[in-house]
Amino acid sequence: MSSQILFFILASLTIVSALFVVFSKSPIYSVMWMIFCFFTIAGHYVMLNAQFLAIVHVIVYAGAIMVLLLFTVMLLNLNKESEPHKSPLPKFAAIITGGLLMLVLLAAMHSSTLPEYSSPAFSDVGYVQKVGTKIFTEFLLPFEMTSVLFIAAMIGSVVLAKKDKN
Amino acid sequence: MDNFIELTKLMTPAILIPLFPLLGFLLITLFGKTLKKGSGWLASAMILASFICTVYIFVNLPEGQSLNFTVFEWIKWGDINLAFGLLIDPLSLVMLLVVTGVGFLIHLYSIGYMHSDEGFSRFFLQMNLFIFFMLLLVMGNSYLVMFIGWEGVGLCSYLLIGFWFKKDAFNDAAKKAFIMNRIGDLGFLIGMFFMLFYFGGLDFTSVMIAAQTHEKGSALLVTITLLLFIGAMGKSAQIPLYTWLPDAMAGPTPVSALIHAATMVTAGIYMICRSNILFALAPFTLDFVLIIGVATSLFAAIIGLKQNDIKKVLAYSTVSQLGLMFAALGLGVFSSGMFHVVTHAFFKALLFLGAGSVIHAMSGAQDIRNMGGLSKYIKITYITFLIGTLAISGIFPFAGFFSKDEILAQSFANHKLIWGILSFSSMLTxxxxFRLYFLTFNTQFRGTDEQKHHLHESPATMTIPLILLAALSVVGGFMGLPAAFGSAHVFSRYLSPVFEGSVSIMGAEHHLNHATEWVLMGIATLAAIVSIIVAYNIYISKKGLPEPDAEVKGFAKWVGNKFYVDELFDMIFVRPLMVMSDIFFVLVDKLIIDLFVNAAAWVxxxxxxxxxxxxxxxxxxxxFAMVISIMVLLYCQLVDPYLYVYFK
Amino acid sequence: MEQVIQHSNPQSWYLVLSTILFSIGVMGVLFRRNAIIILMCIELMLNSVNILLVSFSAYAGNSEGQVFVFFIMVVAAAEVAVGLALLVSIFRNTASTDINVLSKLKW
Known part of the structure; x- marks a missing residue:
């Protein structure tokens, strides 16, 4: 019973913080809510016995990506309400569309036959040892390729962000 | 069995014969820029290699045997199986020897003749390609392979006539040759369709066997042979498709010698000889061939009288000689026709190359009214040209005498009137x-001083082929000594296995008694000598000169303008076509087709x-657009089937 | 030593949660015009997919789903780095992060 309550609390926190990300006026607040949202998602991971991912998630997302975003927001001095007044029609349309998409997705989920897990096979699959073994045996080549991807991304961002001499 | 093994041994050299020129063509195409002047020698070497292969087969092929084999399976559907095969028998061997032998000499000559031309490599690669197609034409064992060669030589002829493509007139001549050939080719093509439909195959053996199941002179056989003859008419420049050949002299002179005198234009004669059984079964067509041949022979000879361009004279004499050959075919004496093909190849190639040498010495001028007295400056050309002229005039013992005399004798046996016409055209020839010869080489030089200063004998690469061809023109006739000389006719006996079928269908040839033959020979020689004396009298004793074009009157003007045949064709075919195309352009193209096309474009x-x-x-x-699209797609793919089932 | 957490929540809860999260992400992308917020909303969508994968992985007892999530994180990190670099250079040129300023590519 307590796990159900825990899930509902976490889930509602996730959704509410995600909504705040979208609706906050200031980008700084958006980023802050985003970090909070990521922590709750990490909580979900822990509940699903994915400890390794939970840790990586916190480190990579909350620690690295969001700090990068925060830095950018602050360096570009976007802390004020940069968006000029916008007519309500597109906003309304956005909300309607988002809601419709949710409906369609839920209907699709409802109409498709998903595997029913009557008794969840909670086990140690999410532990560092298990995931690590998988990564370094079966997925070794993709794992090595990610390093290439990172180098490409690093070089790309440096080239893009460098000021033009002219 | 031994025989079989011996024949299979000859297959490799047989395949090599056409491959050498093809290799030359490819090499010069790829490396022509690097080879530069070497491409001429390479091209000549390739033809020489083919010639050697041909001689090897000629020596080793057992007498009376033929080599007929499939190189690869080609077109196969239903009951029809068209293979790519080669056939080597005495007939194709004779042609092969002529094509590669004379072809080699002309290649050698071209090295000297074309030495300063900017298209040197291009010339040789096209010449090699021509030889390749000509060899295919001659060696094919079916009408289809022959047709490939047939079209290929037409293409090369087009390319080489328009070799100096910067001159519009030359391009027009090339186009004219190509289009006129196409008209003939259409006949050939339809004839092939007929054969494929009624005989179920295109290789010579099966066609000849199938043809013999039909009644002699049946409508089908007459139709097929007439269609084939239309093809031959186009290729071999017979009335009414002859006008392209004189215009084809626009090409370089070696081209005129090789393609438009020695080899390609005789393809029509070769084709009819190849189908001799088919033609023997259609007497009507043979009569038609005879009439066309005789008419062409006389007509072209008359036009030749008044031409003042050294190459045009030779061109009309070629047309006339081809007419003579067709007359022989029409009489049913195929081997005599082939014999004249061979001797004609020798002396006409010689004459053209000699003319080339003269043009070379004259720095490109071709009008004989501006020549004269050249014998002092270009001795070798002078002597070899004299030999060629004697040979074509039919003076004993030169090559032309024997082959021409054979045809004349056969025509006498067949029909006196035909003999009369042919003799008359020989006289005109x-x-x-000799008019050409006297005007070019005798009396005084009539050109400019600059030209006179420049007069010189051609280099050795040009004179050696001249000497060799002159030798062939002298001795070439002895392989066909008539029976009256007491020895057997080597040439016709060699070819006899090929023509067995037609001889058995038409019955034995008429044999004249030897006394008549002697008399005929005497008359022919006398006629030729009289013509020569008349020519001597007019052009040397009286120092007569052809008038400038403007002063020619009466019948001579008609002759000088080639009877206005070109103008006639222009009026009958070209103008109406132009008018029709204008009408179609305005009515159909502009109004109807453009309407649809423009409407489509507008939409x-x-x-x-x-x-x-x-x-x-x-x-x-x-x-927004993306998200909504994704939603629609998701809905259609995932949700709709469920709801459909649900509401049902 | 390590203890496996056991509970009996049905998996469909996680499916619904991730669907809602994804829809919020999409709505955010449509709603906002600030490119940085849009970037964050994309991260949100990625994370909803991650939750889905992890839940399937956990319920099926198969760790491959988690390896995928790991790779998605890698790609997301690279994407954010490049995306922010792009943003910076756009900002340098237009002095704005409003996506509607970039409307030169039309017709």
Whole structure:
């Protein structure tokens, strides 16, 4: 019973913080809510016995990506309400569309036959040892390729962000 | 069995014969820029290699045998199986020897003749390609393979006539040759369709066997042979498709010698000889061939009298000689026709190359009214040209005498009137050839001082082929000594296995008694000598000169303008076609076709103009469009089937 | 030593949660015009997919789903780095992060 309550609390926190990300006026607040949202998602991971991912998630997302975003927001001095007044029609349309998409997705989920897990096979699959073994045996080549991807991304961002001499 | 093994041994050299020129063509195409002048020697070497292979087969092929084999399976559908095969028998061997032998000499000559031309490599690669197609034409064991060669030589002829493509007139001549050949080729093609439909195959053996199941002179056989003869008419420049050949002299002189005198134009004769059984079964067509041949022979000889361009005279004499050959075929004496093909190849190639040498010495001038007295400056050309002229005039013992005499004797046995016409045209030939000869080489030089200063004998690469061809023109006739000389006719006996079928269908040839033959020979020689004396009298004793074009009157003007045949064709075919195309252009093209085409274009343009407005450049709008599209897709793919089942 | 957490929540809860999260992400992308917020909303969508994958992985007892999530994180990190670099250079040129300023590519 307590796990159900825990899930509902976490889930509602996730959704509410995600909504705040979208609706906050200031980008700084958006980023802050985003970090909070990521922590709750990490909580979900822990509940699903994915400890390794939970840790990586916190480190990579909350620690690295969001700090990068925060830095950018602050360096570009976007802390004020940069968006000029916008007519309500597109906003309304956005909300309607988002809601419709949710409906369609839920209907699709409802109409498709998903595997029913009557008794969840909670086990140690999410532990560092298990995931690590998988990564370094079966997925070794993709794992090595990610390093290439990172180098490409690093070089790309440096080239893009460098000021033009002219 | 031994025989079989011996024949299979000859297959490799047989395949090599056409491959050498093809290799030469490819090499010069790829490396012509690097080879530079070497490409001429390479091309000549390739032809020499083919010639050696041919001689090897000629020596080793057992007498009376033929080599007929499939190189690869080609077209196969239903009951029809068209293989790519080669056939080597005495007939094709004779042609092969002529094509590669004379072809080699002309290649050698061209090295000297073309030495300063900027298209040197291009010339040789096209010549090699021509030889390749000519060899295919001669060696094919079916009408289809022959047709490939047939079309290929037409293409090369077109390319080489228009070799100096910067001159519009030359391009027009090339196009004229190509189009006229196409008319003939259409006949050939339809004839092939007929054969394929009624005989179920195109290889010579099966066609001949199938043809013999039909009644002699049946409509089908007459139709097929007439269609084939239309093809031969185009290729071998017979009335009414002869006008392209004189114009084809626009090409370089070696081309005229090789393609338009020695080899390609005789393809029609070769084709009819190849189908001799088919033609023997259609007497009507043979009569038709005879009439066309005789008419062409006389007509071209008359036109030749009044031509003042050294190459044009030779061109008309070629047409005339081809007519003579067709007359022989029409009489049913195929081997005599082939014999004249061979001797004609020798002396006409010699004459053309000699003319080339003269043109070379004259720095490109071709009008004989501006020549004269050249014998002092270019001795070798002078002597060899004299031999060629004597040979074509039919003076004993030169090559032309024997082959011509054979045809004349056969025509006498067949029909006196035909003999009369052919003898008359031979007389005319002797006259205009000596007119050409006297005007070019005797009396005084009539050109400019600059030309006179420049007069010189051609280099060795040009004179050696001349000497060799002159030798062949002298001795070439002895392989066909008539029976009256007491020895057997080597040439016709060699070819006899090929013509067995037609001889058995038509019955034995008429044999004249030897006394008549002697008399006929005497008359022919006498006629030739009289013509020569007349020509001597006019052009040397009286120092007569052909008038400038403007002063020619009466019948001579008609002759000088080639009886206005070109103008006639222009009026009957070209103008109406132009008018019709104008009408179609305005009515059909502009009004109807353009309407549809423009409407289609307008619809596309309008749609584009309208739909492009969707590209607003507004990123938010794009995202909206994307999300809504994804939603629709998801709905159609995942949700709809369920709801459909649910509501049912 | 390590203890496996046991509970009996049905998996469909996680499916619904991730759907809602994804829809919020999409709505955010449509709603906002600030490119940085849009970037964050994309991260949100990625994370909803991650939750889905992890839940399937956990319920099926198969760790491959988690390896995928790991790779998605890698790609997301690279994407954010490049995306922010792009943003910076756009900002340098237009002095704005509003996506509607970039409307030159039309017609």
């Amino acid at each position: 002797a006259f205009y050839m 596309v343009g309008f749609t584009g103009r309208t739909i492009r407005l969707v590209q607003t450049g507004n990123t938010g709008f794009y995202i």
